[in-house]
Amino acid sequence: MASICFYFQVHQPLRLRHYTVFDQDDRYFDDYKNAFICRKVANKCYLPTNRLLLDLIRRHQGRFKVAYSLTGTLLEQLQLYAPEVISTFDALAQTGCVEFLAETYYHSLSFLYSRNEFLEQVRKHTETIRSLFGQEPRVFRNTELIYNNDLAAMVESLGTFDAILSEGADHILGYRSPNFVYRPKGCEKLRLLLKNYALSDDIAFRFSNRAWSEWPLTAEKFARWVSNVNGNGQVVNLFMDYETFGEHQWQDTGIFDFMRHLPEEILRHPDNDFKTPSEVAARYEAVDTVDVPHLISWADTERDLSAWLGNAMQSNAIHELYQLEKTIRKTSDEKILTDWRRLQTSDHFYYMCTKYFADGDVHKYFNPYGSPYDSYINFMNVLDNLHSRCSEHLTARELCEPSANRKAPDLQAVS
Amino acid sequence: MRVFMLGWEFPPFVSGGLGTACYGLTKGLDRRGIEVIFVLPRMVESAYTTHVKLLTPTSRIPAGKGGYREFKNVAFRTVNSPLQPYTEPESYQLQMEEALRQKVGGGKASSASQLVGNMDYSGDMYSEVHRYAAVAVDLARGEQFDVVHAHDWMTYPAGIAVSAMSGKPLIVHVHSTEFDRSGEHVNQVIYDIERMGMHSAHKVVAVSYYTRSIIIGRYGVAGEKVEVVHNGVERNGNGAWALTETGIKKDEKIVLFLGRITMQKGPEYFLGAAKKVLEVMENVKFVMAGSGDMMHRAVELAAELGIGHKVLFTGFLRGDDVQKIYRMADLFVMPSVSEPFGIVPLEALEHDVPVIISKQSGVSEVLRHALKVDFWDVNEIANKIVAVLKYPPLGMTLRDYGNFEVRKLSWSDSAAKCAMIYEEAVAGACVKTF
Numbered sequence: 001m002a003s004i005c006f007y008f009q010v011h012q013p014l015r016l017r018h019y020t021v022f023d024q025d026d027r028y029f030d031d032y033k034n035a036f037i038c039r040k041v042a043n044k045c046y047l048p049t050n051r052l053l054l055d056l057i058r059r060h061q062g063r064f065k066v067a068y069s070l071t072g073t074l075l076e077q078l079q080l081y082a083p084e085v086i087s088t089f090d091a092l093a094q095t096g097c098v099e100f101l102a103e104t105y106y107h108s109l110s111f112l113y114s115r116n117e118f119l120e121q122v123r124k125h126t127e128t129i130r131s132l133f134g135q136e137p138r139v140f141r142n143t144e145l146i147y148n149n150d151l152a153a154m155v156e157s158l159g160t161f162d163a164i165l166s167e168g169a170d171h172i173l174g175y176r177s178p179n180f181v182y183r184p185k186g187c188e189k190l191r192l193l194l195k196n197y198a199l200s201d202d203i204a205f206r207f208s209n210r211a212w213s214e215w216p217l218t219a220e221k222f223a224r225w226v227s228n229v230n231g232n233g234q235v236v237n238l239f240m241d242y243e244t245f246g247e248h249q250w251q252d253t254g255i256f257d258f259m260r261h262l263p264e265e266i267l268r269h270p271d272n273d274f275k276t277p278s279e280v281a282a283r284y285e286a287v288d289t290v291d292v293p294h295l296i297s298w299a300d301t302e303r304d305l306s307a308w309l310g311n312a313m314q315s316n317a318i319h320e321l322y323q324l325e326k327t328i329r330k331t332s333d334e335k336i337l338t339d340w341r342r343l344q345t346s347d348h349f350y351y352m353c354t355k356y357f358a359d360g361d362v363h364k365y366f367n368p369y370g371s372p373y374d375s376y377i378n379f380m381n382v383l384d385n386l387h388s389r390c391s392e393h394l395t396a397r398e399l400c401e402p403s404a405n406r407k408a409p410d411l412q413a414v415s
Numbered sequence: 416m417r418v419f420m421l422g423w424e425f426p427p428f429v430s431g432g433l434g435t436a437c438y439g440l441t442k443g444l445d446r447r448g449i450e451v452i453f454v455l456p457r458m459v460e461s462a463y464t465t466h467v468k469l470l471t472p473t474s475r476i477p478a479g480k481g482g483y484r485e486f487k488n489v490a491f492r493t494v495n496s497p498l499q500p501y502t503e504p505e506s507y508q509l510q511m512e513e514a515l516r517q518k519v520g521g522g523k524a525s526s527a528s529q530l531v532g533n534m535d536y537s538g539d540m541y542s543e544v545h546r547y548a549a550v551a552v553d554l555a556r557g558e559q560f561d562v563v564h565a566h567d568w569m570t571y572p573a574g575i576a577v578s579a580m581s582g583k584p585l586i587v588h589v590h591s592t593e594f595d596r597s598g599e600h601v602n603q604v605i606y607d608i609e610r611m612g613m614h615s616a617h618k619v620v621a622v623s624y625y626t627r628s629i630i631i632g633r634y635g636v637a638g639e640k641v642e643v644v645h646n647g648v649e650r651n652g653n654g655a656w657a658l659t660e661t662g663i664k665k666d667e668k669i670v671l672f673l674g675r676i677t678m679q680k681g682p683e684y685f686l687g688a689a690k691k692v693l694e695v696m697e698n699v700k701f702v703m704a705g706s707g708d709m710m711h712r713a714v715e716l717a718a719e720l721g722i723g724h725k726v727l728f729t730g731f732l733r734g735d736d737v738q739k740i741y742r743m744a745d746l747f748v749m750p751s752v753s754e755p756f757g758i759v760p761l762e763a764l765e766h767d768v769p770v771i772i773s774k775q776s777g778v779s780e781v782l783r784h785a786l787k788v789d790f791w792d793v794n795e796i797a798n799k800i801v802a803v804l805k806y807p808p809l810g811m812t813l814r815d816y817g818n819f820e821v822r823k824l825s826w827s828d829s830a831a832k833c834a835m836i837y838e839e840a841v842a843g844a845c846v847k848t849f
Contacts, residue, residue, distance in 0.1 A: 020798035021695055021805075316808040354784075354816060373786055376809055377802040384805075 002179075002229045003275040003283070004266055005193065006066040007141070007165065008242035010046070011107050012038055012074045013347035015368050019381045026389060028339060028382045033368065035081045042082035045246035050088040052245075052256060056263050057097045064263040065097040065274040068242070069141050072105030072125055073345055075132065086132065093133040099276035100129045102137035102161065108344035109308060111142060111151055112295070113322040121341070122158075139277040141165040143346050145195065145239070145298040146305065149291065152184030152192065161190065163281035165239065167298040168194035172290060179233025183286035191281040192290055195239040195298060199225060204240040208253035219258050223265035223272075230271050234284050239298070300355070308349040313376040318349055320383055324390070331393045339386055343379070351375035416837055417450040419560040419577060421551060421570035425455055425491075432646070432758040433590050436622075437566060439649045441489050443830025449837075450488040452558050456547050456569065494550040541604060548573035552580050562586055562837050568593075568605055571612025584617040584844035586836060588644075592629050595753040596679050610634050617840045620644050620833065622756035623777020629755075642836055645781050647826035648761040668699045668804045671744035671768070673732070673759055674751075676707035681750035681773065681790045683709075683716055688750070690720045691797035692804075699725065699804065704740055706731045741766035745810065746803045750790045751776050760785060764821045769813035771799050781824060784817035 015037075017030035056064045070089065078085045092098040104110055105125040110118040126137055140161045142151055147166035155164050168178030176182075178194040202222065206212045214221070226236055241248065249255040266272050275283065299307040309315050321343055328340045352372045369375040420441070424434035441451050551573035555563075564586045565574030571587055578585035593601045593609060613619050613634050619641045621627040627641050670692070672685045682703065689701040703713060703726060710728070717726040732740060741747075747763035747770045754776035761778065763770050764785075772779050773790040786799045803810045 020794060021801045022691070022794065022798065312808040312812050313806075316806070354812065370787065371783070373784075373809065373813065376806070376812075377786075377799060380802065380806050380809075381798070 001234060002226060002269075002272050003235045003280060004226060004272065005235055005237045005275050005277055005280050007101065007237070007239045007277060008066065008068050008244075009141075009240070010068055010074055010242040011071040012041065012077055013107065013345045014073050014077070014342050016348070016378055016382055019378050019385070021381050021384075023381065023385070026335070026339065026385065028385075029342070034077060038077045038081040041243060041247055042078070042085050044251070045243050046078075046082070046085045047088065048251075048256065049242065049245040049259075050085070050092060052259060054088065054092055054095070056260070057092070057095045060263050060267065062095075062097055063267060063274060065099075065276050065279070067099040067101055067139070067276045068092075069101040069103050070129070071103065071107040072121075072128055073107060073342065075128060090133060093135060097276075099139070099278055100133055100135050100137055101165070101277065102126050102129070102140045104143055106341045106344050107143050107346055108341070109143060109146070109318065109346050109349070110322075110344060111146065111154075112305075113318065114325055115154070117322075117325060117341075117344075118154075119158075126160075136160075139163045139165065139193075139281070144308075146295055147292060147297070148295045149185045149293055152190055152292075153186050156184075156187045156190040163191040163193055163277055165193050165237075165277065166195070166292075167296055167303055168197055168237070169296050169303040171303070172292050172296060176288065176290075177233055179229050179236055180287045181235065181280060181284040182288055182290045185289050185291040191286055193235070193237050193277055193280060194290075195237050197298070199236060200238045200240050203238065203255075203258075204244045204248065207244075207249050207255055207258070216254070217258065219261035219265040222258075222262065223268065226266060227269045227272060230269070235275070235280050237280075306355060307353050308346055311352070311354050311372075313354075313372065314349050314352045317352065317376060317379050317383070320380075324383070324387060327387075327390045327394070331390050331397075333393055336386070336389060336393065343383065343386070348375070348379055352379070416562075416834065416841075417560040418444065418452070418837065419555055419558060419563045419581075419583070420451050420453045421563070421565040421573050421577070422453060423456045423566065423569050425453070432756065433567060435649070435758050436590060436646050436756075439647050439826035440829055440833065442649070443647065443826035443828075444833065445488045446827060447830055447834055448488065449830070449834060450560075451490070452560060453489055453491045454551055454554060454570075454573075455491065455493040492554050494547050494554070544569050544572050544608070548576045552576045555581060561841055564588060564833075564837075565612065565616075566590060568609045568612060571608055571615075574612065575615045578615070582844075584840040585615060586618045586620060586840055587612045587616040588620040588622075589613070589626055589630060589755065590622055591755045592626065592633070594629055594633055595626075595755050596677075598678060598752065616640075617843055618642060618836050620836060622646055623780050625775070625777045625780065626755040642832070644829050644832045644836070645777070645824065646756050646758055646761075647824050647829045648758065648765055648821055649826060666698060668696075668745045669743050670699060670701050670800055670804075671704065671740060671747045671763075672702065672749075673704045673737075673740065673747065673763070674749065676703060676705050676710045676713050678709060679752055679754070680705075680707070681752045682707075682713045684750040684790055684793055684796060685748055686713065686716050686720060686722070686726065687793040688748070688796035688800060689717075689726060690722050691793060692800050693722055693725055696801060696804065701726045702729060702740065702744070703727070704729045704732045704737075737762075738766070741768055744768045746771065746800060748796065748800065749773060749776065749778075750788070750796060752790050754778065761821050761824060764814075764817040767814050767818055769803055769810045769817060771796065771803075782817070782820060784813055784820050786813070 014029045015033055016028055102125055104121040106121055110121055129135055129137055140155045145167045152164055155161050178196045182192040184190055184192045207217055229236055245255055295305055296303050297305055328337055351367050351369050352375050354372050422437045426434055426438050444451055555577045562584050563574050563578045565571055566588045567590050574585050593606045613636045619636055621630055621641055621643050624643055627643050630636050630641050631638050674680045676682045692699060717723045747768045749757055749760050749772045751773045756777035760770040760772050771786040774787050775790055779787050788795050
């Protein structure tokens with residue numbers, strides 16, 4: 001039996017506007033650019049792909065299934081700029097063949113810097129998914145599939161999740177195959193689903209690469225590769241960015257036609273089926289324990305955190321950001337808190353990456369800045385302003401009610 | 416392969432990047448075993464020449480023994496001529512008067528300090544250019560070589576003449592164009608010489624794609640004839656030396672402008688940005704190192720902006736003083752209006768000083784670890800200056816990666832490209848002849 005488990009990451013960051021040291025206002029985000037990109041991607045990817053998948057689910061009468069992780073920053077933008085996308089996601093939710101996963105609302109790296117903030121963001125995201133799609137997420141995936149034993153333990157302790165996703169990195173699996181369900185070290189009930197990066201990347205990255213020996217990739221060929229797993233694996237986890245369809249791989253590469261025919265080709269083999277992550281966790285037993293003491297992610301060839309924290313600028317920016325947490329909470333100002341959280345989105349740090357600066361590859365494609373230096377300067381100017389807003393806020397309040405200062409510690413307590 | 420090279424300045428007598436570039440390039444060629452006969456437009460009279468093998472145009476007798484120690488295959492020839500690069504057309508009048516005064520004073524041709532000053536293209540510069548050409552032809556008669564390589568417009572007539580006389584292919588190397596130096600107010604005579612040189616040449620070497628596009632767009636040269644050879648940087652192991660007494664306190668940040676203070680280099684944008692920076696930061700000093708025809712204007716402008724006390728003018732710096740100023744600087748800014756290449760930012764990075772460079776420069780094509788701005792965007796220049804001074808990890812990252820990046824830009828690579836162009840030119844010339 002080989003189960004195909006599709007999970008699509010759907011995310012758009014809130015990009016900052018050009019913010020210089022001379023700017024004094026609290027409008028940090030580039031509404032025009034965000035709206036433009038959101039509508040563009042909605043038209044090229046979200047709408048056509050949602051329509052296609054809805055069609056496939058109906059055509060295969062419930063035998064085709066997928067899972068999504070929609071970030072809070074994306075959902076907020078869709079509500080503002082492309083609300084019709086939300087209703088198509090809702091239509092998908094109604095089919096019963098679509099699962100929504102939980103993650104940090106702001107697509108943040110908060111797990112690494114503030115457990116408190118991390119939990120709040122997971123809660124906020126879960127509430128949002130519940131209110132929009134009427135589903136209670138049962139599977140967790142952390143930003144960029146960043147993962148280690150501690151994360152698994154924490155997620156299990158929440159008691160609301162059955163499984164967690166991560167990257168099937170060679171260095172954690174060793175001789176083992178990603179095509180089984182595993183148990184995170186230190187966990188009892190939680191299941192670990194690992195991405196089959198070879199097959200995932202065949203679609204997400206190599207699909208349109210004419211230099212690739214397997215080009216062109218047809219649904220039939222891909223189904224054959226998947227069927228080969230029968231007998232030496234139980235599940236093929238195909239995890240990828242949703243923007244693969246129509247945005248990273250343009251329509252003219254034939255990616256939509258590939259997807260249109262994939263379910264029938266896969267289901268042609270009687271031993272194959274599609275399952276959502278929850279179903280996989282329920283259906284298959286964990287075959288082994290996987291020990292991940294160090295953090296891994298799904299990024300680049302290193303599968304580590306160097307894309308977000310690899311240089312001095314990145315670690316400085318993120319440390320400064322989380323150092324502000326106490327002050328931010330002290331202000332108990334909703335607008336300030338939201339701005340601070342929006343700055344936590346991992347993309348802001350990804351833009352500062354100097355690793356592949358030379359190669360002009362995938363990093364560059366997603367980068368609204370000309371250089372990592374520009375993005376750092378911009379981010380720090382914004383953060384500086386946020387800092388001074390906090391100070392002003394606190395000073396003003398102290399002047400109004402001198403006793404507020406003494407009560408301040410209470411404000412840190414999380415509801 | 417033997418090259419007859421026509422230049423107009425050579426270290427230590429440099430007033431800009433050209434001399435540095437010729438030095439690096441010839442050194443690179445030398446390492447490849449390519450012989451270079453280097454013709455300079457002037458008699459160099461100083462202690463430095465004692466280790467240079469020189470020929471004067473009149474005697475053709477070696478005036479000194481040895482040669483630059485680093486060079487095995489490079490011979491130097493000089494023509495006694497007052498040609499000087501980098502003078503702006505607007506200052507002709509002033510300089511002619513200066514030149515006249517010198518003649519009246521009956522002083523010697525030129526002392527070392529005047530060599531690097533901002534004189535010349537004096538009244539009869541065009542005839543000087545042609546006289547230089549005549550003498551170069553005369554020198555060339557006694558030499559064997561395969562190609563003629565001429566650097567910038569003043570040597571083009573000489574290059575054309577030597578090429579015609581010897582039948583060897585001509586390569587002109589464009590380090591700057593009249594449009595870089597004068598904006599839209601081009602000097603028609605210079606433009607015509609440049610155009611003639613480029614059209615007569617078998618190959619045109621541009622120092623950047625930026626310059627290449629000017630050569631194609633403004634001079635009507637066919638694109639396939641124009642090759643890009645980026646400049647390199649000479650590593651000269653900066654030794655450790657201490658901060659000296661300079662009137663600058665240690666807790667003050669120093670932002671450096673280093674180059675000729677002329678329209679092309681955008682000094683007014685530097686000062687405009689300085690004014691903005693000082694609105695949000697104290698403890699910053701702005702140092703303008705260099706001289707040029709906009710020097711007085713720059714001093715006045717600094718005063719007008721009310722930042723006179725924060726801007727220091729050092730005049731032209733050389734040797735140890737350059738090292739010292741780099742050592743003190745926290746940031747180097749090059750807001751050039753139009754910069755064919757721009758070697759100075761590479762030197763700054765080599766001295767561990769992070770750089771802000773204008774996008775209107777050739778060097779921005781080869782540097783990734785630099786902050787880039789539009790020269791006119793004073794607000795953004797100021798924004799970036801403040802950022803470097805305020806957020807230490809920025810300068811740190813720029814410095815570390817930048818220094819590493821500069822190490823990869825070597826004159827050996829530039830020389831290798833030139834060598835290829837020589838081969839092509841020689842092959843092409845043969846086809847033409849037979």
